[in-house]
Amino acid sequence: MSRAGQDRAGLRCGRPWVEGDLVRLCLLLGFIILYMCLGAAVFSVLEREAEMEAHGRWDGRLAQFAEETRVDVCEIRSFLREYEEASFAGVQMEPRRARWDFSGAFYFVATIISTIGFGMTAPSTFAGKVFLLFYGLFGCSATILFFNMFLERVISLMTLMMQWSHRNRQQKKWQGTGVEERGRNEEDGEVEWRPSLYSVALILGATSLVVTCGAASFYSVMEDWGYLESLYFCFVTFSTMGFGDLVSGQKESYAAGWAYHLANSLLLILGVCCTYSVFNVNSVAIKHMVNWILDVAGRLRCPSSLPAEVERTDGLDCCCPPRARGDGEATTRHTPTRWSLNMATFARPSASKDRCQCSSSAVEAVCSSEAVVQARGPETCHVTAAPKCGFHLHPSLPEGIGAIAMLHNCLQETSIKQ
Amino acid sequence: MSRAGQDRAGLRCGRPWVEGDLVRLCLLLGFIILYMCLGAAVFSVLEREAEMEAHGRWDGRLAQFAEETRVDVCEIRSFLREYEEASFAGVQMEPRRARWDFSGAFYFVATIISTIGFGMTAPSTFAGKVFLLFYGLFGCSATILFFNMFLERVISLMTLMMQWSHRNRQQKKWQGTGVEERGRNEEDGEVEWRPSLYSVALILGATSLVVTCGAASFYSVMEDWGYLESLYFCFVTFSTMGFGDLVSGQKESYAAGWAYHLANSLLLILGVCCTYSVFNVNSVAIKHMVNWILDVAGRLRCPSSLPAEVERTDGLDCCCPPRARGDGEATTRHTPTRWSLNMATFARPSASKDRCQCSSSAVEAVCSSEAVVQARGPETCHVTAAPKCGFHLHPSLPEGIGAIAMLHNCLQETSIKQ
Numbered sequence: 001m002s003r004a005g006q007d008r009a010g011l012r013c014g015r016p017w018v019e020g021d022l023v024r025l026c027l028l029l030g031f032i033i034l035y036m037c038l039g040a041a042v043f044s045v046l047e048r049e050a051e052m053e054a055h056g057r058w059d060g061r062l063a064q065f066a067e068e069t070r071v072d073v074c075e076i077r078s079f080l081r082e083y084e085e086a087s088f089a090g091v092q093m094e095p096r097r098a099r100w101d102f103s104g105a106f107y108f109v110a111t112i113i114s115t116i117g118f119g120m121t122a123p124s125t126f127a128g129k130v131f132l133l134f135y136g137l138f139g140c141s142a143t144i145l146f147f148n149m150f151l152e153r154v155i156s157l158m159t160l161m162m163q164w165s166h167r168n169r170q171q172k173k174w175q176g177t178g179v180e181e182r183g184r185n186e187e188d189g190e191v192e193w194r195p196s197l198y199s200v201a202l203i204l205g206a207t208s209l210v211v212t213c214g215a216a217s218f219y220s221v222m223e224d225w226g227y228l229e230s231l232y233f234c235f236v237t238f239s240t241m242g243f244g245d246l247v248s249g250q251k252e253s254y255a256a257g258w259a260y261h262l263a264n265s266l267l268l269i270l271g272v273c274c275t276y277s278v279f280n281v282n283s284v285a286i287k288h289m290v291n292w293i294l295d296v297a298g299r300l301r302c303p304s305s306l307p308a309e310v311e312r313t314d315g316l317d318c319c320c321p322p323r324a325r326g327d328g329e330a331t332t333r334h335t336p337t338r339w340s341l342n343m344a345t346f347a348r349p350s351a352s353k354d355r356c357q358c359s360s361s362a363v364e365a366v367c368s369s370e371a372v373v374q375a376r377g378p379e380t381c382h383v384t385a386a387p388k389c390g391f392h393l394h395p396s397l398p399e400g401i402g403a404i405a406m407l408h409n410c411l412q413e414t415s416i417k418q
Numbered sequence: 419m420s421r422a423g424q425d426r427a428g429l430r431c432g433r434p435w436v437e438g439d440l441v442r443l444c445l446l447l448g449f450i451i452l453y454m455c456l457g458a459a460v461f462s463v464l465e466r467e468a469e470m471e472a473h474g475r476w477d478g479r480l481a482q483f484a485e486e487t488r489v490d491v492c493e494i495r496s497f498l499r500e501y502e503e504a505s506f507a508g509v510q511m512e513p514r515r516a517r518w519d520f521s522g523a524f525y526f527v528a529t530i531i532s533t534i535g536f537g538m539t540a541p542s543t544f545a546g547k548v549f550l551l552f553y554g555l556f557g558c559s560a561t562i563l564f565f566n567m568f569l570e571r572v573i574s575l576m577t578l579m580m581q582w583s584h585r586n587r588q589q590k591k592w593q594g595t596g597v598e599e600r601g602r603n604e605e606d607g608e609v610e611w612r613p614s615l616y617s618v619a620l621i622l623g624a625t626s627l628v629v630t631c632g633a634a635s636f637y638s639v640m641e642d643w644g645y646l647e648s649l650y651f652c653f654v655t656f657s658t659m660g661f662g663d664l665v666s667g668q669k670e671s672y673a674a675g676w677a678y679h680l681a682n683s684l685l686l687i688l689g690v691c692c693t694y695s696v697f698n699v700n701s702v703a704i705k706h707m708v709n710w711i712l713d714v715a716g717r718l719r720c721p722s723s724l725p726a727e728v729e730r731t732d733g734l735d736c737c738c739p740p741r742a743r744g745d746g747e748a749t750t751r752h753t754p755t756r757w758s759l760n761m762a763t764f765a766r767p768s769a770s771k772d773r774c775q776c777s778s779s780a781v782e783a784v785c786s787s788e789a790v791v792q793a794r795g796p797e798t799c800h801v802t803a804a805p806k807c808g809f810h811l812h813p814s815l816p817e818g819i820g821a822i823a824m825l826h827n828c829l830q831e832t833s834i835k836q
Contacts, residue, residue: 021574025567032560036531039553040524046546047518054507054542061504065497069489079483081511083498086479088663089472093499100465106458113454117659119537124472128464129650135457140657141700142450148701149443156439232547239558241535244662245506282559283566 028290089124095252103261107249110265113139114272116242120250150273151280158203162195197288201281208274212238215267219248222260238271239279446708507542513670521679525667528683531557532690534660538668565694572695576621580613615706619699626692630656633685637666640678656689657697 066073083091090099098104099121108121112135123129212234220230225246233246248268254260484491501509508517516522517539526539530553541547630652638648643664651664666686672678 021567021571025564025571028560028564028567032531032557032564035557035560036524036527039527039530039557040520042549042553043526043541043546044518044520044523046543046549047523047541050543050546051508051516051518054504055509058501058504058507058509061497061500069487069493071487071489075487077511079479080498080501082479083476083501084505084511086472086476087502089476090469091473091476093495093502098469100462100469102458102462105462105465106454108461109454109457112457112659113450115533115658117535117654117661119661119663122661122663123461123465125464125468126646128461128468129646131460131464132650133653135460136653136657136659137696138700138704139450139453139457141697142446142453142704144697145701145704146443146446146450149439149446153439153443228544228547232550235551235554236535236540239554240533240658241530241554242660243535243537243540245537245540278555279559279562282556283563286556286560286563 024290024294027294028286031290088122090121096250097252109135109139110268111242112136113143114240114268115140115143116237116240116268116272118237118242118244118247120244120247147273147276151277154204154273154277155200158200159195162199163193166193166195197281197284201278201285204274204278204281208238208278211271211274215271218263218267222254222256223248223251234271235275237268238275240272240276442708442712445712446704449708506540508539514668515670527553527557528686529660530554531561532686533558533561533658534655534686534690535658536655536660536662536665538662538665565691568691569695569698572622572691573618576618577613580617581611584611584613615699615702619696619703622692622696622699626656626696629689629692633689636681636685640672640674641666641669652689653693655686656693658690658694 062073062076065071066076090096099108104121110116111118111121112132123132212231215238216227216231216234219225219233220227223230223246225233229246233248236243236246237248249261249264256263480491480494483489484494508514517526522539528534529536529539530550541550630649633652633656634645634649637643637651638645641648641664643651647664651666654661654664655666667679667682674681
């Protein structure tokens with residue numbers, strides 16, 4: 001079946017284009033808001049007291065200064081307001097490097113295009129602000145592409161190494177049992193071995209942790225920060241939050257000079273790339289979690305007639321006829337290791353899907369699992385009574401959910417030469 | 419051919435796994451560094467003078483204040499240093515809302531998980547900093563997922579609408595010419611119509627512009643900022659830079675109270691989502707540009723023997739035999755509208771690719787273009803002499819280049835139930 005046919009098949013269940021994914025999106029938004037409320041409550045408890053103390057301490061200090069110098073408090077306040085304004089233009093009491101010489105501006109544009117945006121430097125002129133609007137638009141896009149390509153390369157490298165290691169283990173195993181090598185992956189039609197999401201997440205997480213802790217030690221020494229402060233700086237920067245309360249490389253001079261600034265830049269790039277990768281891998285895990293919850297909710301709605309693996313899972317009604325659902329044994333035997341990720345729209349178009357005309361993710365997953373199809377025979381899951389939709393869109397975007405991949409799924413191939 | 423077979427075919431050209439994409443990555447990095455140098459030079463020219471003036475003005479003001487109040491400059495400096503520290507804990511001369519009550523903390527966590535990180539609020543306690551590390555890890559991942567899902571929905575909606583409009587136009591055209599409706603998209607094997615990247619980019623860009631300009635007007639009124647300042651704030655915030663020189667919703671009280679804070683939150687979410695979408699669509703366009711440059715470079719390297727469309731394009735040598743390259747006429751006729759995007763790893767696995775054993779993107783693109791295959795006949799592009807690789811990895815990740823999609827390409831389906 002052609003791709004167009006597959007896409008059409010993906011809509012035959014007849015529900016509107018958004019429903020399943022919109023439920024997922026709303027559920028996620030709900031979680032995020034709940035998570036924010038929780039976070040706000042915790043931070044409020046942790047920080048409120050310190051804020052009150054700081055205010056009290058400052059009021060005391062202001063009064064003391066006014067008394068010592070016999071200057072009117074209003075005058076001091078007005079002076080401090082002017083200082084506030086000056087500090088946006090780079091004035092600080094600690095001697096600092098110039099902000100808008102070439103190297104300072106270079107550091108600044110790095111915080112633009114990476115979207116870290118520390119804010120210790122920000123354009124103050126009209127022309128600077130206008131230029132920023134146009135400059136950032138292209139720069140941020142290019143950096144997003146760079147992060148994605150970096151992640152792609154890292155994952156490819158990890159997959160390659162893990163496949164190599166897996167292959168070696170398999171060969172040793174076969175040699176050990178006296179069975180001749182089967183060349184399992186050499187034949188068409190076999191499912192290739194791929195490392196699991198969780199092992200990749202673990203390795204990526206560990207790598208990022210090493211990079212972050214290493215960077216924290218480095219900054220701790222070079223910037224005279226405590227280790228925790230340094231770790232906090234690394235996390236806030238690498239995740240591109242960039243509060244700006246701590247910024248590296250801002251002293252007037254360093255022992256190692258340019259070498260330090262170079263190391264600082266490289267560390268920032270490496271750290272941001274690693275953390276971006278970790279966030280993205282985590283986000284896939286979160287997507288699984290959301291799907292799992294929808295799956296459980298689906299089971300609560302239609303608990304009896306279907307085997308657990310073939311139930312509705314994502315807010316879309318399943319329209320496989322009973323005979324497709326009947327072969328419970330094969331389903332139960334094969335799905336536990338495969339279908340949940342398929343459900344997370346990771347299902348791939350495959351030859352066996354030609355026989356499946358239903359868009360419900362769970363069913364699609366069961367159908368697209370070649371092992372299951374083998375066990376069930378080719379007549380499995382052929383749906384003919386499904387309603388037909390007018391548009392040729394694939395609501396669950398089965399080839400991937402990433403930002404750019406999804407464009408690839410939805411958009412026509414366009415030539416830049418046109 | 420199964421997917422495993424396709425992947426294997428993708429490696430038959432025998433070059434290492436990284437080469438083509440690594441060249442692309444390095445080229446992009448080179449561009450970014452060049453772009454940063456350019457930006458740094460421009461910002462330095464625009465802002466340096468203002469910085470010097472601000473420093474000069476401040477030095478004058480400090481001396482004047484010291485003279486007026488007859489206080490030692492050193493004492494004032496020490497006092498200002500204390501003020502600097504206090505300002506990190508939320509002390510400001512303008513009356514501001516509390517930073518760490520529940521609503522302030524809620525605003526703060528929003529800047530964490532969206533990675534805006536204004537920095538006007540940042541945790542000052544040990545416990546707050548430690549909590550931030552763990553809190554941000556999950557929160558930022560969830561938000562990335564949310565942004566991706568939002569983008570997915572927006573693109574799906576746009577595709578749906580544009581397909582509907584295209585369908586209507588086609589029907590009118592057929593009715594006009596008296597030809598009966600062909601049901602072009604109904605038959606398997608036909609290429610479905612998809613909107614082009616550039617039309618989607620245009621619509622998304624226009625939508626974002628409207629949202630940003632609308633938000634700027636709103637903030638301009640509510641915060642008493644100039645329109646340009648307000649526009650600058652919107653761009654800096656929506657792109658998640660968040661310098662923190664301007665922050666909305668920080669006054670002690672507003673006319674509309676809670677309504678304003680709610681509108682502020684919704685605008686921030688909408689703005690960030692829109693801008694994220696624009697950046698991602700732009701990044702695909704940039705990817706095209708990079709590929710185009712590599713294509714031109716490839717032509718300069720092997721200018722004579724191959725027709726332009728089948729030359730090496732991405733640093734990988736092409737290994738199609740001469741007979742695959744010979745049918746220049748069909749290639750020339752069909753590729754200009756399709757292959758450049760295919761080259762950008764947007765090539766999809768399709769039935770026609772079974773006949774193509776070469777991983778060079780350009781050739782793969784030509785082979786996977788069904789129209790071309792139809793014109794050439796099924797024997798086209800069958801490579802048998804290509805060297806065989808040991809690993810089952812698809813170096814150009816043909817199913818998409820997005821962050822999450824690429825995980826989908828590389829990773830095994832893993833159950834969360836395990």
